[in-house]
Amino acid sequence: MEKKLKVLTDPVSNKILQLIRVKGRMTVAEIMDSCKDIPRATIYRRMDKMLQVGAIQIVETNKVRGQIEKVYAIKEMYLGERPTSEENLSMITMSIMNILGQYQGYFGSDDVDVKRDKLFLLNYCMSLTDQDFSAMQRDIAEVVEKYHGMQNKEEVKLRSLYFLSAPGGKENIDE
Numbered sequence: 001m002e003k004k005l006k007v008l009t010d011p012v013s014n015k016i017l018q019l020i021r022v023k024g025r026m027t028v029a030e031i032m033d034s035c036k037d038i039p040r041a042t043i044y045r046r047m048d049k050m051l052q053v054g055a056i057q058i059v060e061t062n063k064v065r066g067q068i069e070k071v072y073a074i075k076e077m078y079l080g081e082r083p084t085s086e087e088n089l090s091m092i093t094m095s096i097m098n099i100l101g102q103y104q105g106y107f108g109s110d111d112v113d114v115k116r117d118k119l120f121l122l123n124y125c126m127s128l129t130d131q132d133f134s135a136m137q138r139d140i141a142e143v144v145e146k147y148h149g150m151q152n153k154e155e156v157k158l159r160s161l162y163f164l165s166a167p168g169g170k171e172n173i174d175e
Contacts, residue, residue: 004053005090009098012038013046017055017074022145025059025073047072099162117157133165 007013019034020026031043050056060071106112106119128136140163 004055005094007046007049007053008055009095010046012042013050013055016043016046017050018144020056020072021074021141025071027069027071029069099160102160118159 008017015035015038016031019031023030028043028047031047032038032040035043047056051058054075056072057075058070059073062069062071106117144161
């Protein structure tokens, strides 16, 4: 479990996972084209680690110029798939602690400007059917895909956007 968390919270692995999630399916060559700032060996190592922990899967193999080319896709992982409740809580806690560490680093620097850096926090509690919630997840993925392609423009800033889903508590808060 700890190994999986380490891989999933690694910034390079996360960048690769985001690319694959947006594109749906990618080869290592396509990933390298999109991640010119990441050395080839690093991409191969991260791909191996993500395969080992079950974050990605090989969905196709092609023979290209005598070599086997693998096509990767995200292996959807939901909490509760196999881990115990304690392991699920540990995974959520470590993920949130990683996010907290990023904020601590930001607020600990001498160049803090939340307005300039557009920091925000939103929390919505909605009553949705499973079907509606799945549709919303697809819509969010489409929006992320639209803006993800803009990362090669000049004057970009790396921005982390987190989406969490959790039980909402009481249906009617006024009671």
